[in-house]
Amino acid sequence: MHRELVALLCAATLAAGSVLPALGYERKLLLDALGKRQTGGSSCYSGDAPVVEAPKTNVWAGISAKDNYDVWTLLHDPATGLNLTLPENATVTDNYVFWIDTLHTNKTDVLPYLDGDGPAPSKYARVIIFEGGKEEPDSQEYYVGPLPVSNETSVEKLDYIYNGGRGGSVPFNSRYADGIKAAPINPLIASAMGNISDITAALFNGSVFYGASDNRTTLSTTAGTPLSFDGSQGFRNIMFRIPGRGTYLTPIDFFLLVDCPGTDPTHYSIKGYVTNEKFFPDEPSLRAAFEAGELAQEYVQTKDQSWTDVDYKPELGVRDLEDRFAPSNIELGGKRYKVDSEAQYIEYMGFSFYVAFSRTLGIMFYDIKFKGDRIIYELSLQEALAQYAGNQPKAANTVYHDTYYSLGTDLATLVEGYDCPFGSTFWNVTYHEEDHTVTNQDAICIFEQDSGFPLSRHRYGSGAGDYPFTQLGVVKGAALAVRTIATVGNYDYMFSYLFHQDGSIEVEVRASGFLQSSFYYPDQARYGPRIAPATQGSLHDHILTYKADFDVLGTANSFQISDLVVVNQTQAWFPELGEFEQMEMNISYLEKEAAFNWAANNQAMFCVVNQNETNAWGEQRGYRIVPGRSNIHLSVQNSPFSLKNSEMAKTHLAVTRQHDNEPYANSVQNINLPLAPQQDFSKFFDDESVEQEDLVVWFNLGMHHFVRAEDIPVTLYTEAASSIVFAPQNFNDRAQDGDLLNRRWIKYNATSDAITFDAYGVELPNCPIDISEPVDGISPTVELFQEG
Incomplete structure (x- = not known):
């Protein structure tokens, strides 16, 4: 990167950091300065992405x-x-x-x-x-x-998109638990906890609960899902926590179990209390244990939550040179992608596609083409599930489906230079609340990134012997990224979709944010380690289900399976070996709809192919499904809390026929119906043929979250990551890198010691900069531009 641009970035960051809130100010300072450069001639920063007109209306866009x-x-x-x-x-x-x-x-x-x-x-x-x-x-x-x-x-x-037998109807006890539904339950909780305030105050350092709106209250509540099994019952398993910014990390050892079926509060009751790993069915039994001294707490939950803040912690030490601004991805030569912002349409290096948005699923991609050929009709998130484990009511009971919480509404403003590179293209998302519309600013970012590795490379010859030449070809690697981050309660899910120049498409998800933790129990290490003075991490799975509706050169596709099998064979030219092991491919096609897992040792290649389309060599054209990092499925298969409402999360992959009445793998209110789901994904598999049919591939990403002390204050994106790649498999006649100009062909003649290279007209950018005028009153110092 050129020295002037580095200096500008550093100046902007240092100045803003001590004067105004960083988010808006840093961006304004940087873009204002870059804008000044634009008026002075050629520039590395070319402003907004070039505009293109979408060939068709975005028919998947949200209602106005x-x-x-x-x-x-x-x-x-x-x-x-x-x-x-x-x-x-x-x-x-x-x-x-x-x-x-x-x-x-x-x-x-x-x-x-x-x-x-x-x-x-x-x-x-x-x-x-x-x-x-x-x-x-x-x-x-x-x-x-x-x-x-x-x-x-x-x-x-x-009704037509649901297969559970009730259509679009969900029983009252299983409907979303909004504030209106909670209102008649809250007085019962306040009364029950108020009656034992002397107990909670004595056990938990003065902590009491008289209701959320009562000024005397010093505890917060949380209740996981599901809240019913089949709609015939309604319940809440409530955990209490120390309130504050880090409340997810400060639970206390106390739970209230409530039965609350129907709309009549006179039918509601307290099922019991849990503390010290003991269940008490009523207040007298709890009070008797308290008075007998059986409920003493060995660990006291902290009320100071500064340790949960994602801020600078100098007590961890000083890292040499950390006061310098970290490397940044900058589109030095200008933006190489085109957008139609109104139609939410993008073109990049042969790719074209539309972006849409829904309040429940977030962003979705449609009509994904490469060099004019459709690969995927729809690529979309279907569900973000988390299931916990533990020997206490909250962790043992908790399964989350984040579409239930309208995941898309939680796509919030992205921080330029941190969540996304400086100079990214930002789009808003809009959704509707009652009779008005809400806009989340800068919730989608689009940028081209250096892949961090060349797309392809080879060195020919050694320059020795009779052939004095060494030649080297290398192609620069880059990809277009479309990214959002949804903060759903405690977790910040980063969703990235990368379009690589060779025609590959990568889906990646990362998780940061707070753990949902438990109170520390020394004898429960099998559910997670101690991560704070009175806090234990809760073992859990993250499973994110996606839909890829493949249309490889048309809607008639097949699912090809190339198994690597080991066989014993003889070869006449190795008579001394006799029989020996060899591997070969056993190629077959999935005949019927099925859900299945990756092969052991990944000894199978799965491709979506069009058997009626071949490349120049007679090979069926298709796209391979390449497992990436942490491709997992739900660990538990028969939990009562996720028995039939989470079927989409229980295998790595599934293949079904596309039907208009099966647009979603899950229902947004399915979480409270584990025994009688509104949408039962297993019913998608009804023995239909999938040979040369319109296929949908459902796949799961995620991570088994083996919690650790390094999850404090928040989980790190580096480790909590998962991905998958869709890569051309005989889709073309050769690798799609030969038409890229960002390459070098280098030739070295050992005899003459001469080096020549061809840059194909793509030279290193020259970035003149003129910021002699103060930027927002801040004058750059000469030292920023000196050598050394």
């Missing part, structure tokens, strides 16, 4: 703010007949709108438009309404359309 408002108005029109109450006035016995999003567009409606002159498919809203006012209260999904709202718009039950 106006459409949302009009749908809201239509739903609340008495003539519609839904008898809705505004959420701010609603109780659990009312009907009210939970959320409005965009309905998944049917693929069979899209393809005639994408690939021909068919009309653009109509757009529909997707709505969840909590119907507590019905004789049998429930949650019901609807679809509303076509949009924009007109006389032709109708409101219909959204």
Whole structure:
């Protein structure tokens, strides 16, 4: 990198760090300075990405703010007949709108438009309404359309995408636990805990709970999911914690178990109390143990939570040269990708694709093509699951499905230079809350990055003997990255999608953020280590399910399996060896829909191929599915908390036929139905043929989180990572690197000691800079530009 650019970055960072909040100010300072350079001639920074016009409308884009408002108005029109109450006035016995999003567009409606002159498919809203006012209260999904709202718009039950037997209906006890549903339960919790405040104060350093809004309260609560098994029961297993920024890391040894079925609070009751690894079915038994001195606490939870902050900790020591700004990825030659920001469309090095967004899934990719050929119709996250382990109510009970919490709404502003490189392209995301629309600024970043390794390289000859020449060819490696980060409660999931110049596509997820921890129990090391004075890490799995709807050169694809098998054989030219082991490929095709795991020792190659399309050498064209880092599935298969509602997470891979009525692997309210799911992924496998059919590959990424002291204060992205690659497999006639100009062909003549090289017209960037004018009142010092 050129010295001037490094100096500019350092000056911007150092100046901003001592004056104003870094996020907005650093970015403004840097971009203002880079903008000044643009007016002075050639520059390494070329401003915004070049603009391209998307060839088609983004038919997967979310409904507009106006459409949302009009749908809201239509739903609340008495003539519609839904008898809705505004959420701010609603109780659990009312009907009210939970959320409005965009309905998944049917693929069979899209393809005639994408690939021909068919009309653009109509757009529909997707709505969840909590119907507590019905004789049998429930949650019901609807679809509303076509949009924009007109006389032709109708409101219909959204049943066709679910296979659990109730369509879009979810029993009341299994519906999302919003504040309105929690309201009638809270007085019971406050009363039960208030009655034993003397016990909790004595055991937990003065900590008491009288209700979240009571000024005397010095504890916070958390209750995991599921909250029901099949909808016929409702319960909360509540853990108490010391409140504060790091409350996830400061649990106390106390749990309250509540039965709370239905809408009538008179049916709610306290099931029991848990502390000291003992269960007490009622207050008298708990009080008797307390008075007998049987509940004394050996470990005291800290109230000071400064140790949980992700800030500078000088007590860890000083690292030499750490006061210098760290290396940064800069697009020195200018941006090499084009965007249509309105259509959310991107082109890069032969790739083209659309980006869409939903409140539950985050970003999704559609119509991914390489050099004009479609590879993938849809690539999207389907679920982010976490299942915990432990010998106490919260950890043992907890399974999270993060779509339940509307994962997409948690895509927040990315920090330029840290979450994403300086100069990245940033896009906003928007979603709808009631009758208005929310915008999360700079929640998606797009940038080209140096791969950190060459795409290809070889040195020919040694320069010795009769051939005095040494030649070396090397191609620069780069990829386009599209990234978001969702902070869902305690975890910050980083989702990165990388498009490599050879036509490969990589999906990567990393996890940082707070552990959901447990109180420290010395005899429970099998569930995790001690990570703080009174805190134990909780062993858990992260499983993230994705959907890849492959369309390799059309919708007729097959799933090819190339098994590496070891055989005993003889070869006539090795008579002295007799029989010896040799490996060979046994090539077959998956015949029926199936869920399965990676082969042992990875001794199988899985490809999606089009048997009707061959390359120049007669080989079937396809894309290989390459396992990357930490490709795992859910460890437990028969837990009552994830028995049938988490089927999508229980194998590495699955292959099904594409159907418009199977757009999602999971339901957003499935978490509270482990025994009777609204969406049962295992029912996707109904013995259909998958040979030369429209295939969907469902795959799981994730990590078995063996918690450690180094997860304090937060888990590190370096270790908590998982990835997969889709790579061309005979899709082309040769490697897709020969048409890249960013390369060097170097020739050395040992006889004449001469070196020549061809740069193919791509020279190192020259970055003149003129910041003689102060930038926001800050003048660069001469020392920044001196040699040495």
